[in-house]
Amino acid sequence: MKKQHIDDHPICALTIAGSDSGGGAGIQADLKTFDAFDLHGLSAITALTAQNTRGVRAVQSATPALIDAQIDALFEDFDIGAVKIGMLGDALTIRTVAKALRRHQPGHVVLDPVMIATSGAALLDPEAVGTLVEHLFPLATVITPNLPEAARLLGRDAVDSALMEDAATELRRLGAPTVLLKGGHAEGPDLLDVLDDGIAIHRFTHVRLDGEGHGTGCTLASAVAAGLARGDSLAEACRIACDYVHAAFRDGYRPGRGNLVVLDHSSTRARSVVNH
Numbered sequence: 001m002k003k004q005h006i007d008d009h010p011i012c013a014l015t016i017a018g019s020d021s022g023g024g025a026g027i028q029a030d031l032k033t034f035d036a037f038d039l040h041g042l043s044a045i046t047a048l049t050a051q052n053t054r055g056v057r058a059v060q061s062a063t064p065a066l067i068d069a070q071i072d073a074l075f076e077d078f079d080i081g082a083v084k085i086g087m088l089g090d091a092l093t094i095r096t097v098a099k100a101l102r103r104h105q106p107g108h109v110v111l112d113p114v115m116i117a118t119s120g121a122a123l124l125d126p127e128a129v130g131t132l133v134e135h136l137f138p139l140a141t142v143i144t145p146n147l148p149e150a151a152r153l154l155g156r157d158a159v160d161s162a163l164m165e166d167a168a169t170e171l172r173r174l175g176a177p178t179v180l181l182k183g184g185h186a187e188g189p190d191l192l193d194v195l196d197d198g199i200a201i202h203r204f205t206h207v208r209l210d211g212e213g214h215g216t217g218c219t220l221a222s223a224v225a226a227g228l229a230r231g232d233s234l235a236e237a238c239r240i241a242c243d244y245v246h247a248a249f250r251d252g253y254r255p256g257r258g259n260l261v262v263l264d265h266s267s268t269r270a271r272s273v274v275n276h
Contacts, residue, residue, distance in 0.1 A: 010040040012078045013229045014106075015222060016071065016097055017086030017114075018047035018059075018123070023255070024262040025215035030084055030222040032265035036244070037226035037274050042078060044070035046097070047089050053214065053258030059123070061089050064096040071100040081229030082108035084222045085136065091128040098135035108228040111140040111176075112221035115149050129153065137175035142195075142234060144221045145171065147185040161186035168196035180224065180238050184216060191246075195238045202235050204242040213249050214260035220245045243273045 013034045020026035027043045034041030046067055050058040062070075074080065083106045088094050101109060113132060115124040124132070129152060137143065150167050151159045153174065159167045161183055168179040183192040188208065195202040223244045227237025251267035254260065264270060 009079060011038075011229050012040045012042055012080050013037075013082050013084065013222070013225050014042040014044065014071075014074055014078075014080050015084045015086065015225075016044045016046060016067075016088075017084070017112075017218070018049055018089070019045050020215070021048075021050055022052040022214075024053070024260065025218045026086060029215035029218040029263065029265075030086065032263075033219050033222040033244075034226055036265045036271055037223065037230065039081070039226050039229060040078075042074050042080065044074060046093055047087055053254070053256030053260040053262075055258075056123075059089065061093060064092060067093065067096050068100060071097070071104070075104040075106075080104075080106055082106065082110065082141075082225040084110045084112065084225035085140075086112050086218055086221065087114040087123050088128075088132070089123065090125045091131040094128060094131045094135055098139060101136075101139050108141045108225065109139055110221045110225040110228070111136055111143045112217055113143060113145050113149050113153065114217070115152055126152075133174050140176055141228065142178040142180055142197075142224065142238075143171065143176040144180045144182060144217070144224065146182040146217055150181055161188075161192070164192065164194045165196065165201050168194050168201070172196055172198060178234060180220075182217065182220065184213075193238075193242050195235060197234055202238065204239055206242065206246045209246070209249055211249075211252070211261040212259060213252065214262050216245055216249060216263065219248065219263055219265075240273060244270055247273050 015030035031041040223241035248263035248270040251264040252261040
């Protein structure tokens with residue numbers, strides 16, 4: 001597909017996140033999503049992981065100097081319409097990314113507060129949660145936690161799926177301007193995602209699909225960022241992103257010997273969502 005252009009330059013979106021060696025989540029999923037939205041994808045890698053569809057075996061964080069160098073190099077050369085932030089890992093990386101964002105002041109920041117992998121492996125130091133809230137929530141256009149992440153952020157054992165709207169509002173009180181709370185971890189025949197933009201509550205409902213998806217959270221956040229980068233309103237970007245994840249999951253596949261379903265970003269169904 002031909003990339004969308006502004007003044008002869010393609011619209012660019014940047015992911016600041018970890019690498020998934022299995023290709024289903026992290027920057028790999030983000031770049032596939034940006035491509036599906038006809039954007040030029042950029043990446044600043046915060047961590048390398050050794051993982052597959054069965055689990056995470058090792059994680060190695062990038063140095064603050066390398067993270068800084070990646071981000072600075074990208075902002076010096078590209079017009080970046082939106083930034084998606086994923087796995088950060090620790091407080092030092094969070095502070096490094098926050099300082100870089102304050103330097104470059106991108107128009108949109110979508111923060112996915114990645115804390116736990118699908119396999120259950122910890123991807124954020126528990127002691128860094130407060131740092132995330134303090135340093136990155138105020139810089140975000142929208143945060144996109146799932147229910148377990150929302151519970152961690154709110155200091156609860158769990159977030160009741162029946163009270164998602166209240167939880168989203170409470171998360172905004174922590175300092176995030178808007179919250180897209182993902183309901184994938186709830187039970188029931190329907191999957192509900194809730195957007196609280198400070199003015200209204202928007203509900204996005206889809207039929208729950210069978211299987212355990214891999215990279216759904218990464219993809220949703222990067223799809224929101226892609227929509228914002230191309231000029232969609234926040235509510236429209238979130239609606240299209242939810243539809244896109246649902247379509248790509250419906251056409252998903254199992255590339256490894258584990259049970260995880262990887263999204264098909266190139267499926268005709270997923271691509272058609274982007275263009276409507």
